[in-house]
Amino acid sequence: MSAEPSLPTPSPATPRFGVWLVGARGSVATTAIAGCAAVAAGLHPPTGMVTETAPFTDVGLPTLSSLVFGGHDTVDCPLPKRAEHLAAGGVLPHGLPSAVAAELAAADQEIRPGGPLPGRDDGRTQDELIETFATDIRDFVRGRGLAGAVVVNVASTEPVPADGHLPPSSLYAAAALRAGCPYVNFTPSSGLHHSALADAAATADVPYAGRDGKTGQTLLRSVLGPMFLQRALAVRAWSGTNLLGGGDGAALADPAAAAAKNAGKERVLADTLGAAPQGEVHIDDVPALGDWKTAWDHIAFDGFLGARMVLQTTWQGCDSALAAPLVLDLARLLLRAAETGLTGPRPELAFYFKDPDGDTSAALGEQFHALVDFAQQLKDPR
Numbered sequence: 001m002s003a004e005p006s007l008p009t010p011s012p013a014t015p016r017f018g019v020w021l022v023g024a025r026g027s028v029a030t031t032a033i034a035g036c037a038a039v040a041a042g043l044h045p046p047t048g049m050v051t052e053t054a055p056f057t058d059v060g061l062p063t064l065s066s067l068v069f070g071g072h073d074t075v076d077c078p079l080p081k082r083a084e085h086l087a088a089g090g091v092l093p094h095g096l097p098s099a100v101a102a103e104l105a106a107a108d109q110e111i112r113p114g115g116p117l118p119g120r121d122d123g124r125t126q127d128e129l130i131e132t133f134a135t136d137i138r139d140f141v142r143g144r145g146l147a148g149a150v151v152v153n154v155a156s157t158e159p160v161p162a163d164g165h166l167p168p169s170s171l172y173a174a175a176a177l178r179a180g181c182p183y184v185n186f187t188p189s190s191g192l193h194h195s196a197l198a199d200a201a202a203t204a205d206v207p208y209a210g211r212d213g214k215t216g217q218t219l220l221r222s223v224l225g226p227m228f229l230q231r232a233l234a235v236r237a238w239s240g241t242n243l244l245g246g247g248d249g250a251a252l253a254d255p256a257a258a259a260a261k262n263a264g265k266e267r268v269l270a271d272t273l274g275a276a277p278q279g280e281v282h283i284d285d286v287p288a289l290g291d292w293k294t295a296w297d298h299i300a301f302d303g304f305l306g307a308r309m310v311l312q313t314t315w316q317g318c319d320s321a322l323a324a325p326l327v328l329d330l331a332r333l334l335l336r337a338a339e340t341g342l343t344g345p346r347p348e349l350a351f352y353f354k355d356p357d358g359d360t361s362a363a364l365g366e367q368f369h370a371l372v373d374f375a376q377q378l379k380d381p382r
Helices: 027-040 079-088 101-108 126-143 168-178 195-202 217-230 246-252 255-273 319-339 347-352 364-379
Strands: 017-022 067-073 111-113 148-153 183-185 207-210 234-244 281-285 292-302 308-318
Touching (some): 017 126, 017 168, 017 319, 027 079, 027 101, 027 319, 067 101, 067 126, 126 168, 148 319, 168 195, 217 255, 217 292, 217 308, 217 364, 308 319, 319 347, 347 364
Parallel strands (some): 017 067, 017 148, 067 111, 183 207, 234 281
Antiparallel strands (some): 292 308
């Protein structure tokens, strides 16, 4: 990489905001942190960031240079080293880890131990874990002199809970509320959707959104499903296959975790078509693919006079590069929503999720219009 512009430093009068990432040393988090620094420094354009497009100008969103990162994780690979691994795999541009090494190191200093690990009991009660996590978040906000912080879950997908205990994602979600922070669940994991947190979610005095970020196959489904419905074409079957590696592939090799992931994919079809067609989604773990994924869809549909037809799609992409700009979008939008006094679930952010909060359309076009309207609401809060 040639000349490396220095990262703009906010003036003392410019408030800074925290982004606390659950799974802070994972591929998505590392890409988001490195990408935020790169875009803020002018090293790369904000490709994929909807909040950097015209409808969001002058909305009052925190600037990228004002964001400060920290988080929880159960692994100890330093962020700079993690970024080097991602660059070697083609996820991050060559030379970027060294260009933003200071920002990665600063974020790494703010990462605290997470937990509990699956199948392990570290002796703390659920409430003690929640309080520990909440204290970590409060200390981050206070220690860095932040005007506020948002908690974003980008950790690996959990199996659907089999008992009444709160899984880690729900412990972190409860900690976010206890620390007074907006919350985003970018994963299919339970998070705030656990029944034991229903009362806390219903009375939350911060905004929250989720769950399961819509980055690839389901993004296409949310566009194609309404097309078939609007053109009165009868979909007979819709089957799909996903090939992926990395941490996501390993996590989703667990059938219970895959079931949690597939539920959102299937829900989008049922919502956009009016009924679930025949067919299933299969997820295969292919470690050699690393952070790259391929998704195939085979759609069988009927045309005029019963003519049998088929549409096949192939989506090949880098999961972290698809997810990271959405994570930054959501962090900025939730921070601004909290700043304007909004609380509770934000169905206006359905554009980003397979399983959004509230009773909203599953069609991407309608979701985008709702998002743009939300931007105006953030610009002119009443």
